[in-house]
Amino acid sequence: MTRTGEGRDARAVGRSVPRVDGAEKVTGRAAYVTDCVVPGMLHAALLRSPLPHARIRRIDAGRAATHPGVSAVVTGADLVQMPGLDPYFGPAFQDQAILAIDKVRFVGDPVAAVAAATREAAREAAQLIEVEYEELSAVLDVQAALRAGAPLVHERLRPSQAFADLMGIEAERQTNVCYHFKLRRGDVERAFAEAAHVFEDTYTSPAAQHAPLEPHVTVAWVTEGGLLHVTSSTQSPSYVRLSLARIFGLPLSKVRVTVPYLGGGYGAKTYDKLEPVTALLALRTRRPVKLQLTREEEFVTIxxxxxxxxxxxxxxxxxxxxxxxxxxxxxxxxxxxxxxxxxxxxxxxxxxxxxxxxxxxxxxxxxxxxxxxxxxxxxxxxxxxxxxxxxxxxxxxxxxxxxxxxxxxxxxxxxxxxxxxxxxxxxxxxxxxxxxxxxxxxxxxxxxxxxxxxxxxxxxxxxxxxxxxxxxxxxxxxxAPSISGATVMLNADGSASVLSSTVEMGQGSDTLLAQIVAEALGVRVPDVQVVHPDTAVTPYDTITAATRSTFHMGNAVLQAAARVREQLFAIASDRLEVDPDLLRARDGRVFVAEAEDRGLTIPEVFGAAFQAAGTTLVGEAVYQTSAIPTxxxxxxxxxxxxxxxxxxxxxxxxxxxxxxxxxxxxxxxxxxxxxxxxxxxxxxxxxxxxxxxxxxxxxxxxxxxxxxxxxxxxxxxxxxxxxxxxxxxxxxxxxxxxxxxxxxxxxxxxxxxxxxxxxxxxxxxxxxxxxxxxxxxxxxxxxxxxxxxxxxxxxxxxxxxxxxx
Amino acid sequence: MGFDLLEPRTVAEAVELHARDGNAVFLAGGTALLILQRQGLPLPRRLISLRGIPGLDEITAGPGGGLRIGALATLRQVERHPLVVRRVPLLAEALRQVANVRVRHTATLGGNLAHGDYRLDPPAPLLVLGAQVRAVGIGGEREIALAAFFRGLFETALQPGEVVTELAIPPTPPSGGTYLKYALSSNDWPCVGAAALVALDDHGRCREVRLALTAVAAAPVLVRGLDELARGEPVSDRLAARLADIAAAQVEPVGDQRGSEWYKREMARVFARRALLAAARRAEAGPVGDGTKEPVA
CATH class of the missing domain: 3.30.365.10 (Aldehyde oxidase/xanthine dehydrogenase, molybdopterin binding domain)
Structure with a gap:
């Protein structure tokens, strides 16, 4: 085992400091999306397909639309008539419609959405929607899907353009295989012929549920200036912003995605889930709309x-x-x-x-x-x-x-x-x-x-x-490749803020990022505030998933903090008349490496640079990893x-x-x-x-x-x-x-x-x-x-x- | 979904309310009803809550060492009640294994039985304890032996409009009892549940053997015909195995995700045997029942 790092200087990093969000969470004060209430908010419910594969012949939403409390009922047929709307989404293929268009593809596929004054009214109204289906033969497992002449789940596919690693993918035509990865190395057949023993087995692993404590939940509303604000239980706020902007034809600046604490994700809350349909209802009704899944719906979502x-x-x-x-x-x-x-x-x-x-x-x-x-x-x-x-x-x-x-x-x-x-x-x-x-x-x-x-x-x-x-x-x-951006602001009192789109979903990212900044700037961990994802102010981040945040966002935050430190040291070196390379930051002070009593407190450094209280030094960084496509x-x-x-x-x-x-x-x-x-x-x-x-x-x-x-x-x-x-x-x-x-x-x-x-x-x-x-x-x-x-x-x-x- | 909640103050009033609206449903702890609602079954428009009826959750000593348990007593109340712990520890042991403590604080013993689900734990110990269900309907009050109470899948001997008011547990002979819950994971329903009660004579030979199994048929099973084989015999591994074979022949498992028909029958046999042996060991160690002290757990 090898060890690198800061040796005895590592005080905030490498230590099991308590969670910065611990007390708030164990006392029940932490707010999640489910706690979000916006004045005038409507509640949404979805009607879902009872069939695994069927053509939608007719939808009669008349009774639902006149149900007491109902503000809007939307179906797939409505989507195609909305000018400027691209109703399809998906991170790899844009294969999922906001609401099923023409046909449904699984038991639970959303067919219609209702926004109403209460959750109960929305659910009641959804049950009043009459759908006439023409059942199609379904492919219920992989074997059936691969059979020659099997019914196609999707007749055509459109690749998404959201991620570099997925841009090149091409679906095979006229089969249910939407992607085939091939790896060939050496000469397998010759090697098998030379082998003393050949082992051949088939192993299976079943479908399983993520079961996050908090189900998927999204609130969307339109604020002044036509800004679409979506607060959502998502692990990928930057992607959701991009997706909503594309679906609704909005500039990225007009979509604001915020994510408070997440009640567990485990991958279930990656990419777009409820955001497109909730935003659609908010835009349709011009009212805030909240959609929260029941546990039963959660099971058929992902x-x-x-x-x-x-x-x-x-x-x-x-x-x-x-x-x-x-x-x-x-x-x-x-x-x-x-x-x-x-x-x-x-x-x-x-x-x-x-x-x-x-x-x-x-x-x-x-x-x-x-x-x-x-x-x-x-x-x-x-x-x-x-x-x-x-x-x-x-x-x-x-x-x-x-x-x-x-x-x-x-x-x-x-x-x-x-x-x-x-x-x-x-x-x-x-x-x-x-x-x-x-x-x-x-x-x-x-x-x-x-x-x-x-x-x-x-x-x-x-x-x-x-x-x-x-x-x-x-x-x-x-x-890889993947990207994390971060902004670090050091305040005149020695406290700091981190602007990052990494989602705190229980994994401890708030504490980790605070530790990195505290270490880099020599400030106290509890004085570092990590601002939760808000795409209006927090820079792009690929996703909070894939064991990537410590490495990618950690590096982005570390580099951003280093840029703040450069500014801090530049100011201090003038005042102390010493080369900035000889300066160190620790315990809220900037001092000379070999003469620790020669130094300034952070407020003193700020005082030297600014003639005002409450000022900030800001550093930004984007950390990007690269890969060569296979x-x-x-x-x-x-x-x-x-x-x-x-x-x-x-x-x-x-x-x-x-x-x-x-x-x-x-x-x-x-x-x-x-x-x-x-x-x-x-x-x-x-x-x-x-x-x-x-x-x-x-x-x-x-x-x-x-x-x-x-x-x-x-x-x-x-x-x-x-x-x-x-x-x-x-x-x-x-x-x-x-x-x-x-x-x-x-x-x-x-x-x-x-x-x-x-x-x-x-x-x-x-x-x-x-x-x-x-x-x-x-x-x-x-x-x-x-x-x-x-x-x-x-x-x-x-x-x-x-x-x- | 909206519903009317009616809150009668007496059992007679509750029964009367039901007579006026045959579609109304009695509400006790509400745990099962809530589940049905979440599964998409429409809730009745009218619920008759039994929760406000005074005295319906009392637990009292019955004549000669038995117990009376009000139908609205929660599973947790019963599990913790000193009389239950002392006189029928088997029941307390079984209730401790039901769902989780939050559910046990809400679900009631009467509601549990009236629900008639095939995979509940409490029916098994109550069957071996020979419990009697007291039910009140518009026509009056009657007692139904629990052994005749469960009729099939979600089907009990209760007539429409009849409400369970009390459970009477007769005095048990000095005996050892146990409930073994076999589940695939710690919070799950049982794959098989087995309750056994064994009474021994002074020579350590069987005086009486009772065994009930849950989750292995459309309704809980009280196994018949064990005493003929067991009476006068010491409870050996061999006897327990033979009794378990009798039990396995009386179950009619419906395969579910916790086990196929084959597996459940196999497990009925395994846990019948283990429960009988465990009950016998307890009977040997220090029987409970009339005039005896608390068991060695």
Whole structure:
């Protein structure tokens, strides 16, 4: 491990300072969009499609329009008649209409919107809208969507122009595949022919819900000067501004997007969701309008991709990985949302962080008549890690090799080429693996299995169980190219303001940015105020997602603060008659490095420059990372990202042999965070990711029947609760400073989510000798797998249960 | 959606209000009703709230060691009541496992039973405790054995306009009891719930065995025909397994996302056996019931 940074000078950075928003949040005073009330505000409700795929023949909104309290009813047919309105939106393809035009594509597709005096009146009126549908045959899963002659979810597609990395994408014509990522490296077929062993498996990972505490909510209104003000629960205020400006034909200056605290996002609140329809209603009624989803609507708005991964690996007799061929099928639902980027970014990591000379990857983004899938913490990587880390484990086990040692031997090292041809750097994956293995005392038993468990007794009743240990690693690349702008204002009293479009969604960005500014300017963390996103004043930022804010916004803020510091030092150097390079800032003072008592307080520096109170020094910066686009045919790029982030997990599980239920007894998860700005927050992020992922590994799954979601509420869809958290769970920080990171930091938002499922699956295999390939690992699946594998033994067990003894 | 909330002060008045509007619905804790509303079922225009009726949530000692529990007592009130904890710890143990503490503070025991959902926890312990439901309708009052109360999916023996007012739990013989809730995650409904009560004679042999299962049929199941096999026998692993086979043969699981029909039947067998053994161990350790002290938990 290497360390860089400021050494003993680092006082605000590198310390677990308390959250700047902590007291406000735990006392319930923090305001969220749902608390936003604008005088004269109307409430909106949506009528949604009951069918997965149908042509809209006729809509009669007459009864709704005359319902008491109703101000406006809008349908897709109205949209096409509005002059200057482009009714389609979407970050990759502009494939989603504000309200369905001509046809509906999933159960839950918004068909009409109502604005009324109360939420109840709006909902009642929405139910009075009569829609006549002509049902079309639907494609309800990926297999159906890929069949020759399958009905098309979209007949034509229009790429969006919002992001550089997505500008080149082209949809395949007359199929439901809206994007196909290809990676070709080496000669896979020849390598397979030379391989001593070939492993081929199919792994699946189901659709799952983000379940943020706060549902999607947007308030829109038009203020003086024709300014469209939208306050919204979004992770991407800058993108939403751009999208609204385009939809409504407004200059960017006439769209103001503000985001207060966000009540959790996890990717669900990226790109446009409710903003276009809410803004439309506000413009139509010239009244403020609020739209807030119910939990049930939340379930059909966005989810984590259901994925099927076919993975084939050729291995030499000595265990070297010769070739890997991966085909990944992503069920993206009815609208692409950001799916093509998921398919691309996760696609090129689908062979894993291993030294494999021959790689072939095909990653397919497939439209189906299901609710849309999009970004979810990890951005598709956990689904492909589930496949490649389960199979890597199977390879080690089959060859009789220790899974940890096997991985260590074949993991990429500094300077090695990734499957994309990108040289790896700042990659502490082996250190992460070693850390988690140590934490669960790996090595006490062959191939990860624990010593046979003693009989477990509960309430005096014996239970027969087996225990096992498993590990997994994961890798993800930071989004590139990407851009963060920031403004830092230092006030005459030594307090500072940060203008940034990074959304504080619970991850701790307010505290982190305050720490960076406090460190750079030598002021106190509590005196730094981070101004929440307001596109009227906060500069462009690509998005608060993708584990990018610490690195990108951190750098932007650091550079902006450095520009303030330059001005501060320039003034002070005049007054102190010393070269500015010799000056330092700390404890609210500017002083000479080798003569600390020679200095000025910040108010004294301001006094020297300005003859007025309350003045400011302002610094601005835009931090931009670049990348070389992957080649269309080979997926190769010398620089696919600027930053890799890697992690590892280790689990010890206990499986009940009669029920199949898996209990995680011990769990450790490590993330290479670079140099942590706030170690405690890093550990919390790692822990939070792990707990969420444990729920997704063991029981979370969205069930569909005929395109209809059947467990779309918290009655029937469970997320991990406190009592589902393993009794021992340890988040571990691994530090490999990034040369370009702010103070060496990388980021940590997703790292803890990458490898959880595979570690648990591998532990189950170690316990039972049975490999499960479908998530979640429900007890029924585990029991079934045990019985299918060894029917004879199961039958004997059955007799033991019933027979004497 | 708008509705009228009627707030009678007596049970007779409540029943009378329903007689005037047969579409009205009785409201107790409201947790189930709220769920139905959120699932898109239209709420009735008229709700008859039972919450303002004095005395309907009282918990009192019954004759000879039994208990009377007012229908409007919340699950939490019942769970924490000293009489319940002392006389029927099995019930307190089961209620502790229902949903979460916020729901338990709102949901009522009477409402829980009247709802007739197949996957609720409280019916299982109440079935093995031999509870009687007291119901009042326009025609008067009657008692219904809980064993005859559950008829099918969301179907109970209650007549339209009848309201549950009280639950009577008769004295239990000195025995050990347990409720095992088997769920896929900590906040979930049960995949299977199993309640068992085992009474032993002085030689540690079975005097009486009672077992009820929930979530494994359209209605909670009180397993029949166990005593014939068990009476006079020590509760061995073998006996428990044979009794569990009898139980598994009496369930008719409807597959849901918590388990297929096959899996639920298998789990009915597993948890029937575990519950019987656990109840027997408690009976051996120190039975509760008439004139006995609190159990060893």
């Amino acid at each position: 989810h984590k991709h259901a994925v099927t991964t076919r993975i084939r690996t050729g291995v030499a007799a000595d265990g070297r990985l010769l070739a890997r061929e991966v085909a990944v099928y992503w069920d993206s639902g009815a609208y692409a949302d950001i799916a093509p980027r998921v398919v691309h970014k996760s696609g090129y990591t689908a062979a894993g962080p291993y030294a494999i000379p021959n790689v072939k990857i095909d990653s397919y983004c497939v439209y189906t008549n299901r609710p849309p899938a999009g970004a979810f913490r990890g951005f598709g990587v956990p689904q492909v890690v589930w496949a490649y880390e389960s199979q890597t484990d199977a390879i080690a086990t089959r060859l009789g090799l220790d899974p940890v040692a096997y991985r260590r031997a074949h993991l990429l090292r500094e300077g090695d080429l990734f499957a994309t041809g990108t040289p790896m750097r700042s990659l502490a994956v082996i250190e992460c693996l070693d850390a988690v293995a140590r934490e669960i005392e790996w090595g006490s038993g062959l191939a990860g299995s624990s010593p046979p468990a003693p009989e477990v007794r509960e309430a005096g009743v014996p239970r027969r169980v087996l225990r096992g240990k498993g590990v997994a690693v994961g890798i993800k690349a930071a989004l 080649d269309h045919e080979t997926g190769q790029s010398e620089r696919v990202t600027v930053m890799w982030f890697v992690g590892a997990s280790a689990a010890e599980v206990e499986v009940d042999l009669e029920t199949g239920q898996v209990r995680v007894l011990r769990f450790a998860t490590a993330a290479d965070v670079g140099r942590p700005i706030n170690p405690h927050h890093c550990r919390q992020q790692i822990l939070g990711s792990a707990v969420t992922s444990i729920g997704q590994t063991l029981f979370e799954c969205l069930h569909f029947e005929g395109g209809q979601l059947t467990n779309g509420s918290f009655l029937d869809y469970m997320i991990a609760g406190y009592r589902d958290v393993p009794p021992i769970i340890t988040p571990i920080i691994v530090e490999r400073a990034h040369p370009e990171g702010p103070y060496g930091a990388k980021g940590v938002g997703e790292t803890g989510a990458l490898s959880v499922a595979a570690a648990i699956g591998n532990a189950v295999h170690a316990a039972l000798g049975v490999r499960l390939r479908d998530l979640p690992l429900t007890p029924e699946r585990v029991l079934q797998a045990m019985r299918e594998r060894e029917p004879a033994r199961a039958a004997r067990r059955g007799q033991v249960e019933r027979g004497p003894g």
